[in-house]
Amino acid sequence: MRRKILALLMAAGMMVLGIAGCGQTGENQNAGNQEQTEGQTEEMETKEPGTQESGQSASSQENADVQGSHSAESTAPENTGAPVVYMTTDISSDGLMAIYEALGASPEGSIAVKLSTGEPGSNYLRTDLIGELVQSLDASIVECNTAYGGSRSSTAMHYQVAEDHGYTAIATVDIMDENGSMTLPVTGGSNLTENYVGANFANYDYFVVLSHFKGHAMAGYGGAIKNISIGIASSEGKEHIHTGGQGGSMWSADQDAFLESMAEAGKSVVDYLDGNILYINVMNRLSVDCDCDGNPSEPDMHDIGILASFDPVAVDQACIDLVYGAEDGSSLVKRIESRNGLHTLEHAQDIGLGSREYQLVSIDE
Numbered sequence: 001m002r003r004k005i006l007a008l009l010m011a012a013g014m015m016v017l018g019i020a021g022c023g024q025t026g027e028n029q030n031a032g033n034q035e036q037t038e039g040q041t042e043e044m045e046t047k048e049p050g051t052q053e054s055g056q057s058a059s060s061q062e063n064a065d066v067q068g069s070h071s072a073e074s075t076a077p078e079n080t081g082a083p084v085v086y087m088t089t090d091i092s093s094d095g096l097m098a099i100y101e102a103l104g105a106s107p108e109g110s111i112a113v114k115l116s117t118g119e120p121g122s123n124y125l126r127t128d129l130i131g132e133l134v135q136s137l138d139a140s141i142v143e144c145n146t147a148y149g150g151s152r153s154s155t156a157m158h159y160q161v162a163e164d165h166g167y168t169a170i171a172t173v174d175i176m177d178e179n180g181s182m183t184l185p186v187t188g189g190s191n192l193t194e195n196y197v198g199a200n201f202a203n204y205d206y207f208v209v210l211s212h213f214k215g216h217a218m219a220g221y222g223g224a225i226k227n228i229s230i231g232i233a234s235s236e237g238k239e240h241i242h243t244g245g246q247g248g249s250m251w252s253a254d255q256d257a258f259l260e261s262m263a264e265a266g267k268s269v270v271d272y273l274d275g276n277i278l279y280i281n282v283m284n285r286l287s288v289d290c291d292c293d294g295n296p297s298e299p300d301m302h303d304i305g306i307l308a309s310f311d312p313v314a315v316d317q318a319c320i321d322l323v324y325g326a327e328d329g330s331s332l333v334k335r336i337e338s339r340n341g342l343h344t345l346e347h348a349q350d351i352g353l354g355s356r357e358y359q360l361v362s363i364d365e
Contacts, residue, residue: 073360082357083311085318088364091284091303093132099308100133100208102363105278109205111139113171114227116212117162118291119150123299125212125282127166139208140172144198144231146292147238147250176200177234184272188351189264191244191257195229196237197269206276207269209312213281213319215288215332218242219259220341222290223319224279224312225348229265241265256343263348266312270353279315280308283322288335301328313354317345 077084086102088095113134118124134141145158152158155178162173176198186192209227216222219230230238242250244257270277283304289296304322309315320342323329336342349356 073362075362077359077361080359082359083309083314083355084361085307085309085311085314085358086361086363087305087307087318088362089305090364091129091282091306093129095306096129096133096280096282097136098363099280099306102361103278103308103310105310107137107206107208107276110203111137111206111208112142112174112204113137113139113208113210114142114231115210116227116231116291117141117143117152117158117165117167117173118212119152119294120161120164121294122291122296123212123214123285123287124165124291125210127170129282130210131170133208133210134171137208140174140204141167141170142174142176142198142200142204142207144177144233144238145175145235147235147242148292150292150294153235174200174203176232177237181234181236184268186264186268187271188267189260191261192240192264192268193245194240195265195268196234196240197232198234198237201232201269207273207278209277209279211279211281212285212291213283213307213316214286214290215335216290216339216341217293218339219262219290219344220336220339221316221320221332223281223316225262225266225316225344225353228269228277228312229262232269233265237265255340259340259344260347263344263351263353266348267351267353270312278308278310279312280306281315281319282306283319286323286329286332288331297331300331301326309358311354311358313345313348313356314358317356318358318360320345 086099088099090098115125115130143158145155146152151161155175158175159173162168167173179199181196182199182202184195184197186195209224211222211224211227213223214221216226219226230241233241239250241261242258243253244261246253283306285299286301286303287296287299304326307315307318320336323332345356348354
């Protein structure tokens with residue numbers, strides 16, 4: 001069934017942010033976000049495929065059938081049955097705290113904040129943005145080694161990167177696969193029957209999945225689903241997902257099998273945690289390249305905001321819809337479509353990982 005398109009009505013006169021280089025400080029990363037996004041999230045409406053309003057991007061119109069649907073943006077959840085996605089345009093430490101508090105979560109036990117430590121030179125999440133939240137939770141920052149080389153393919157090098165990026169100064173950092181892998185069963189998948197995550201994954205009772213939403217050279221985009229699949233997978237688990245469970249080269253595997261396997265691996269993590277997980281996506285520095293790239297393309301679209309939900313599919317779909325609705329989102333849209341990235345969301349919903357329908361609720365006054 002064709003899905004209705006969500007067109008984001010941009011405020012007139014919005015200036016596109018001129019962004020500093022890849023090696024910027026956290027202060028440069030967050031500067032000006034309030035000015036960029038103020039007034040951006042005017043009420044969204046669902047539209048029939050084939051309609052187009054002034055200012056709607058051509059890419060957004062051409063892909064009306066693959067986008068999610070939601071009720072018009074509101075300031076309070078409605079009893080529609082669709083998962084709630086909270087949003088703020090305030091990309092700051094205060095904004096991050098506010099979006100977390102909007103969820104009303106009460107994590108207990110040993111808490112992990114899962115993020116990407118990022119390659120040197122990438123657009124990884126800076127500590128001046130995330131530090132207050134991490135420390136308020138008394139959480140550990142957790143990651144796993146990469147499977148593609150780079151500066152984070154060995155545990156010792158990875159810990160050094162975490163220190164260089166300031167993460168060890170705000171929390172204990174745990175490279176979860178430094179002691180190998182543990183196996184999670186995958187149910188309902190068409191590619192995977194098992195998922196291999198870092199062995200230390202079992203040491204945590206609750207996961208706060210803190211993702212930098214952006215493009216990705218292989219997946220099209222990276223958000224919550226990628227962070228709980230590739231991100232929590234051990235280095236061997238990453239290869240398993242990339243090859244759709246078939247083994248062999250990660251670089252020549254079937255693309256759709258890879259995308260589906262991300263959804264399937266993510267579902268194994270969610271099933272294991274049994275509700276003890278939430279998702280926050282930060283939509284800043286929206287490059288077409290991911291934080292595993294030490295020399296990413298400079299973003300050519302404005303920052304958007306921070307979104308949060310208990311549903312990983314809903315929060316990723318909401319981010320996708322905001323990108324598709326943005327007048328300056330064409331480069332990222334092109335990257336997503338060139339990799340068939342929306343198929344991850346399609347398969348994730350099909351296997352019960354979450355819902356592409358959602359309620360978007362602004363927490364901004």
